[in-house]
Amino acid sequence: MSFQPTFDASEIEDLLNGKRGGEHPSLMSVLEEVQARYRYLPQDALILISESMGVPLSQTYGVATFYNAFSLKPKGRHVINVCTGTACMVRGAKKVLERISDRLGIQPGETTEDGQFTLETVNCLGACALGPVVVADGAYSGEVTGAKANALLSKVMAEAKTV
Ligand code: FES
Numbered sequence: 001m002s003f004q005p006t007f008d009a010s011e012i013e014d015l016l017n018g019k020r021g022g023e024h025p026s027l028m029s030v031l032e033e034v035q036a037r038y039r040y041l042p043q044d045a046l047i048l049i050s051e052s053m054g055v056p057l058s059q060t061y062g063v064a065t066f067y068n069a070f071s072l073k074p075k076g077r078h079v080i081n082v083c084t085g086t087a088c089m090v091r092g093a094k095k096v097l098e099r100i101s102d103r104l105g106i107q108p109g110e111t112t113e114d115g116q117f118t119l120e121t122v123n124c125l126g127a128c129a130l131g132p133v134v135v136a137d138g139a140y141s142g143e144v145t146g147a148k149a150n151a152l153l154s155k156v157m158a159e160a161k162t163v
Contacts, residue, residue, distance in 0.1 A: 009044065012048050079136075080134065082108070099149045100149050103150070130142025
């Protein structure tokens with residue numbers, strides 16, 4: 001069973017109503033808030049937003065799928081990205097990815113059952129000379145080995161327990 005966060009339509013309606021108090025909200029700003037609240041854009045939310053704002057659903061999906069900041073799949077509280085670009089793979093990214101995947105018990109693109117961790121891969125982070133590169137909650141780590149990946153994961157897991 002995959003991680004499925006709860007979605008409350010009334011929260012989206014409240015958000016839209018709150019936004020209407022000021023100037024006309026932009027589609028982008030509404031999507032940003034929904035993404036921040038749920039860590040993804042639920043399909044029902046996109047439909048609700050489109051109807052409420054009078055924006056074609058195709059346009060809403062267009063924006064939601066264009067920007068990397070948005071996700072149509074639920075994400076965990078902590079997102080770990082392993083670069084699997086050529087330079088990082090040559091330097092051992094496969095082992096790093098396997099180590100993290102084994103420890104979390106999920107495959108790339110999946111989220112742990114408790115909704116804490118999402119493991120993703122990316123093609124290049126623009127720091128090839130530092131490969132293998134791992135980004136955990138936005139923090140870059142370079143020259144990651146299996147041992148360093150373990151330590152990095154332990155740190156993120158410890159932080160997850162304190163939140
Ligand atoms: S290939 Fe990994 S940072 Fe470029």
